[in-house]
Each structure stands twice: as structure tokens, then as C-alpha cells.
Amino acid sequence: xxxxxxxxxxxxxxxxxxxxxxxxxAARYGDEELEAVTRVVRNRSPFRYYGxxxxxxxxxxxxxxxxxxxxxxxxxxxxNATIHATAVNSGTGALELALDALGxxxxxxxxxxxxLWISSISAIVRNRAIPVLVDSDDTLNLDPDQIxxxxxxxxKVIMPVPMLGGCARIGEILETVRGLNEERAREGLPMIRxxxxxxxxxxxxxxxxxxxxxxxxxxxxxxVGTFGDIGIYSLQINKNITAGEGGxxxxxxxxxxxxxxxxxxxxYARDQSTPVNWYGDDPVGWGHGRRLGELQGALARVQLRRxxxxxASMRASHARIARHLSDLGLRTRATADxxxxxxxxYYCQFHLPDRGDDASRIALGRAVASALSDFGLRPWFLHxxxxxxxxxxxxxxxRWPLNGGGPWPASxxxxxxxxxxxxxxLPTLDHWLATTVGINIPSVLxxxxxxxxxxxxxxxxxxxxxx
Numbered sequence: 204x205x206x207x208x209x210x211x212x213x214x215x216x217x218x219x220x221x222x223x224x225x226x227x228x229a230a231r232y233g234d235e236e237l238e239a240v241t242r243v244v245r246n247r248s249p250f251r252y253y254g255x256x257x258x259x260x261x262x263x264x265x266x267x268x269x270x271x272x273x274x275x276x277x278x279x280x281x282x283n284a285t286i287h288a289t290a291v292n293s294g295t296g297a298l299e300l301a302l303d304a305l306g307x308x309x310x311x312x313x314x315x316x317x318x319l320w321i322s323s324i325s326a327i328v329r330n331r332a333i334p335v336l337v338d339s340d341d342t343l344n345l346d347p348d349q350i351x352x353x354x355x356x357x358x359k360v361i362m363p364v365p366m367l368g369g370c371a372r373i374g375e376i377l378e379t380v381r382g383l384n385e386e387r388a389r390e391g392l393p394m395i396r397x398x399x400x401x402x403x404x405x406x407x408x409x410x411x412x413x414x415x416x417x418x419x420x421x422x423x424x425x426x427v428g429t430f431g432d433i434g435i436y437s438l439q440i441n442k443n444i445t446a447g448e449g450g451x452x453x454x455x456x457x458x459x460x461x462x463x464x465x466x467x468x469x470x471y472a473r474d475q476s477t478p479v480n481w482y483g484d485d486p487v488g489w490g491h492g493r494r495l496g497e498l499q500g501a502l503a504r505v506q507l508r509r510x511x512x513x514x515a516s517m518r519a520s521h522a523r524i525a526r527h528l529s530d531l532g533l534r535t536r537a538t539a540d541x542x543x544x545x546x547x548x549y550y551c552q553f554h555l556p557d558r559g560d561d562a563s564r565i566a567l568g569r570a571v572a573s574a575l576s577d578f579g580l581r582p583w584f585l586h587x588x589x590x591x592x593x594x595x596x597x598x599x600x601x602r603w604p605l606n607g608g609g610p611w612p613a614s615x616x617x618x619x620x621x622x623x624x625x626x627x628x629l630p631t632l633d634h635w636l637a638t639t640v641g642i643n644i645p646s647v648l649x650x651x652x653x654x655x656x657x658x659x660x661x662x663x664x665x666x667x668x669x670x
Contacts, residue, residue: 252481273429302398335621369536411425413431584640600625
């Protein structure tokens with residue numbers, strides 16, 4: 204174990220050097236991605252349903268994604284995987300579509316954590332539902348023990364958001380929801396569904412029993428996104444694999460999969476036995492027009508084959524850097540299951556000494572992030588992590604209405620106390636955010652890159668954090 208650096212005799216200041224890009228999938232782009240795009244262009248068939256020489260890239264990606272996401276660590280699922288996948292043109296669109304497919308509408312409530320991405324909130328509001336914030340545990344994700352305190356008769360969906368590649372205690376969350384649904388069934392209330400927003404954690408694994416009402420798969424290790432009723436993922440450039448933009452929805456429920464497929468297109472479901480129209484034959488609802496194009500589908504297929512290698516690289520780098528932080532006396536964010544963490548390794552977050560008042564903690568966090576930024580480590584002090592933090596989302600704090608009003612009541616007197624969003628609403632999360640800094644873990648770090656990162660962390664620990 205490395206000795207903790209002395210503040211009286213700090214290590215030499217590293218000479219800044221460039222690090223690989225922070226985009227896990229894009230950093231791996233090569234000739235295969237180029238050939239995939241070229242194939243679509245040569246076929247002059249960029250639309251997902253037909254063309255002069257239609258290649259079916261998106262449909263193939265959906266099958267391949269369903270097989271991979273239904274597997275356990277290191278092994279894809281069976282060819283007849285029971286997971287259904289639908290590719291769409293953005294992760295945000297996937298969230299809006301998922302909530303629609305689950306029947307979320309005006310006046311409904313969706314429970315969600317406060318450490319997220321703004322789309323997790325905007326998708327709820329755009330479905331004219333009301334976000335209800337739930338405090339976090341030491342994984343910085345939704346705390347299973349806090350769910351019951353926030354559930355109400357109009358609760359329709361619970362949305363865990365495994366942030367920055369770190370898994371929530373999803374098994375405990377689903378166990379809690381199943382218990383709640385047993386009670387609601389006796390009371391004649393609608394069932395609560397679970398939507399996993401896995402935009403930032405594609406490929407991660409967690410432990411538990413899937414199913415929000417009854418178990419839908421055996422207890423064990425599963426990919427995140429397959430525990431709830433619907434899981435969504437993103438293909439945007441910051442994500443583990445990328446087509447530039449795009450998203451995927453998965454579900455174990457065939458009826459829900461049929462509804463998702465219809466709504467992502469024109470709102471019509473296909474008649475599987477005697478289909479007539481490419482856009483579907485039986486009306487289901489109002490379509491979202493969220494189709495993914497064949498260019499993105501071809502790119503995503505190549506990237507999907509790289510996913511487990513990308514995860515293995517990030518996890519290995521993350522583990523070595525986390526051990527170094529521990530040697531420096533700094534604790535990293537808790538994992539949901541220490542025996543088989545399954546986090547993606549995309550971002551390494553560590554906690555600063557908890558000393559002084561709130562202003563002192565914030566000042567220290569900003570100083571540490573600034574110092575790490577000088578070394579190109581692309582850090583974030585989580586309190587300042589822009590619209591990843593509930594109280595930094597001004598339209599949420601101020602409850603901006605949609606055109607025509609809603610989803611919140613117009614009269615301030617009618618506001619439910621569970622519909623507050625100012626800092627202080629989630630005290631446990633607020634404390635974690637004010638004492639946590641994170642650095643990006645690129646997917647192509649060399650041994651020299653990692654040594655440089657460790658040296659930079661040691662220098663900042665000795666000169667900025669100090670005891």
C-alpha cells in the first residue's frame with residue numbers, strides 16, 4: 204500500500220499532460236464503424252423500415268441488444284431472449300415514450316431521485332405528471348428506505364437513475380415496490396410501476412429479483428434496466444457506446460413491448476400474422492415519431508460488440524484509481540453490492556473530509572475540482588454539477604408550467620409539500636453533493652495515463668485537501 208502523502212513534504216507537482224477523450228464509445232471508433240455507415244449509404248436506405256436496398260440495421264441492433272442485455276456478466280443471453288428492445292432517436296425520447304407506455308398522465312406522480320440528468324425530470328413534466336423527489340443513500344442513488352415516505356395515492360411510477368455508471372440498490376427497490384403493490388391491491392389502488400433510467404449505466408450489473416408486481420425472473424445478477432417494467436438507455440456521445448444520438452427501451456412484458464413499438468412510430472401496432480402497413484395496423488395511441496435511422500443503427504451494432512470490452516477497461520482503471528484514493532485516505536462512493544458491484548467504472552467519485560460548515564465544505568469542493576481541472580482530469584464538484592442536481596434545475600425549483608398550464612396546481616396554496624424542489628428538500632443527498640468530487644475514467648487509459656492521474660490526485664490531496 205502506498206504511504207499517504209505528507210502535507211509537510213508534499214509530492215512533486217506533476218507536469219500537466221493530455222489524457223484520452225472522455226467519450227467511452229467514441230474513443231473506440233475505427234474502420235468497422237466507418238464500414239457500417241458506408242454500407243447504409245451504399246444501399247441508399249437510411250430509413251429504418253424500407254428503402255431501395257433495405258438492410259434492417261435497426262431491427263438487427265434491437266435483436267442483438269436484447270440478447271446482450273438479457274445476459275449475465277461475460278455472457279450474452281440466449282438467442283430467444285425474453286427481453287424485448289425498441290431503438291429510438293434519443294434517450295430523452297425513450298423516457299417520454301416509456302412514461303406514456305406506462306400510462307402516466309396529468310396529475311400522476313413519478314418518484315425520482317435528485318441526482319440525475321434534467322431529462323429525467325423534463326420527461327415527467329412533459330407527460331403532465333408531477334415529479335416527487337426521493338432522498339438518496341450512500342450510492343448517491345434512490346434510497347429504498349425512503350420510498351414509502353414519498354408514495355401517495357397518485358403515485359404511478361418510481362424511476363431509479365443509476366448515475367455515472369453506479370448502480371442503485373435496485374433489488375431492494377423492487378422488493379419495496381412489490382410490497383407496496385400488495386398493499387395497494389388490497390386497497391383497490393393502481394399498481395406502481397418501475398422505470399429504470401439507465402442512460403448513464405448501459406451494461407452494468409446488479410443483484411436482485413426483477414418485477415414490480417410479481418417476480419419476472421429469478422433472483423440473481425442481471426443487467427440494470429431489466430429489473431423494472433421498462434428500462435431505457437442512451438446512445439448519446441457521452442455514453443458507454445454511441446451512435447451520436449439515440450436510445451433504447453427494453454421490457455420483459457410482450458404487451459408492453461407491443462405498445463412501445465407502436466408508440467415509438469405512428470401509434471399503430473403491427474398485426475404480426477397479416478401485417479399490411481409498415482407503420483402498423485391497429486391503433487394504440489398517439490405516436491411519438493421516435494424512430495432511429497439506419498445510419499445510427501449500423502453504428503450502434505458495431506459499438507454494441509465493443510461494450511463489454513469498454514466496460515472491462517473502465518472497471519479495471521476505476522478499481523486501480525479507487526485503491527489509490529483509499530491509500531490517500533479518501534473514500535469512494537459506495538457500491539450497491541460489494542461482492543459483485545457491477546458498476547461500469549465510467550466515473551470515480553470520492554468524498555472529501557466532512558469538516559466545517561456548509562460554506563466551508565462547498566469552498567473546499569470547488570478548490571479541489573479547480574485543482575484537478577488544471578491537470579486535465581475533467582472533474583466535477585457534485586454540488587456544482589449543473590442540471591444533474593435537482594436544485595440547480597431552475598424550471599423545476601420554480602415549477603415552470605407547460606403551455607396551457609400544469610402539471611402543478613396554479614394556486615400556491617394547493618401545492619403538496621412533497622412537491623418542493625429547493626435545496627434542503629433532500630438533506631442526505633445535499634450533504635453528499637457538498638462533499639463529493641468525481642473524475643472521468645476514459646475507456647482507453649494507458650498505464651502511463653493512470654500513473655499520471657494517481658500523481659495528480661496525490662498532489663491535490665497533499666496540497667489542497669490536507670488534514
